Amino acid sequence: MLALPCPHCGTRDEAEFQFGGEPAIRPPSAVTDTVWADYVYMRSNEKGPHRELWCHAGGCGQWFVLTRDTATHAVLP
Amino acid sequence: MSRTPFRTRYSAAGLLRQGLAGQTGWGEAWRAPAPKPRYDFVIIGGGGHGLATAYYLAKLHGANRVAVLEKGWIGGGNTGRNTTIVRSNYFFPESAALYDHALRLYEGLSQELNYNIMLSQRGVVTIAHSHHDMELMARSVNAMLINGIDVELLDAEGVHREIKIANRDPDARYPIHGGFVQRRGGIARHDAVAWGYARAADAMGVDIIQNCEVTGFRFDGARVVGVETSRGPIAAGRIGMAVSGHSGVLAAKAGFKLPIQSYALQAMVTEPVKPVLDTVILSGSTGIYCSQSDKGEMVFGAGLDLYPSYAQRGNLPVGQTIIAALLDMFPRFRTLKLLRQWAGIVDVCWDYSPLIGRSPVEGLYLNCGWGTGGFKAIPAGGWLLAHILATGQHHPISAPFDLNRFTTGRLIDEAAGAGIAH
Ligand SMILES: Cc1cc2nc3c(=O)[nH]c(=O)nc-3n(C[C@H](O)[C@H](O)[C@H](O)COP(=O)(O)OP(=O)(O)OC[C@H]3O[C@@H](n4cnc5c(N)ncnc54)[C@H](O)[C@@H]3O)c2cc1C
């Protein structure tokens, strides 16, 4: 069971959260298909420290970014 | 097709002889060679897909300098962790062609490999739990029939005829409303698939090198010309990569990203009991699937742990959901003890279809993205990657599964199409 830090509510069980993917910045709409595909589909999918979006969906609804080690599941500072 | 030159052919007579000799004279099933400095083809990953690729390269394309590099032991990844369901009841014609090619190869594989892969075509029954499930299912079944796949729609009684011990309570949280069956589907023995391909590939001269982790790539300009490994550098003409959950890790070493996220998928077995379930069941709504192993254990699992993971375990909340779903369908399993729980790291593409073909880097080819359902595809995945490595060209079956579909937008969205992903 993960315990994740909601910036608003504090540490809560994983069941209250929804994973939201790797944070990315949307490119301007006039870009090539390759650049767009890269933004929409390609992922770094790191083993180890991984920056990721989460939403406290079953709680206050806050979105936040955290760094988590995907090999150990430890939430990193 | 030429006969594979096994050192020892397995046979009933051989089994008897060994039985009388106290099983002392079997000999090794494959060699443990040291890596050579150079191969024409290097396959990274000794799971089913990697081993099958090497086998078909040697068998069908006459390649004789082939190596499979495996960081642990062969079959120790998802191939040896999966729940072994095979079927080809997919929604899109591209997928039906791919998975039925695999199933047809599976049907002849024990003979071809001289190794009993214990294919048991006991049928796969997919359950519908509501009127709406049933309507969608009828649509899927029609699509599958048009794809040439042997499926039949069942009403509730039809399901109960296939699965005698399913919950008949109309007030169940997920009552049985109907379903459909693919009778050619079933299960096979996972280790035997890996070992059978390994033994046959080895007999044709393929070097299977275990405890050999690929740690990087060697480039000549933009082209990959070899790999760095924990056992030294190895030069290669062409390189195939079939490392499932670790695809992103290796792609990063070669300098590109993939449309893949790695997740833990867990499964469990109960203690063994007498035969009570002689088919495979799947439910799209609860995600549960279950079959009874030849030893008598209930083998079951369901959905992914829904965040990226390389930790081969599986979390408790999802584990509880899986067990709850199983007990809703089979209340009598409440008395069974759980024997084992485990997880594998699976490589999920956004459209739940695999990636087969060129990578963005010249000389490096992909067979990955099978996610939660690539055991059933092993013969086809290996056959197709061997074709691409040997000829440099797609086979018509693999062409739609090229990485370029994520740029062109021609996704093959089986997550929506086939419903269940295993
Ligand atoms: C719990 C579970 C249940 C499943 N159930 C089913 C099912 O019922 N039906 C179905 O069709 N599919 C199922 N699957 C999916 C199926 O197991 C996989 O899609 C399939 O086994 C993938 O085979 P593979 O050869 O590509 O990968 P793997 O068998 O994982 O082999 C990849 C190999 O690459 C090696 N490797 C990784 N990195 C390196 C490196 N750097 N250097 C060298 N070697 C490396 C690994 O050690 C591993 O042995 C299930 C999976 C899981 C986890």
Ligand SMILES: [Zn+2]
């Ligand atoms: Zn909160």
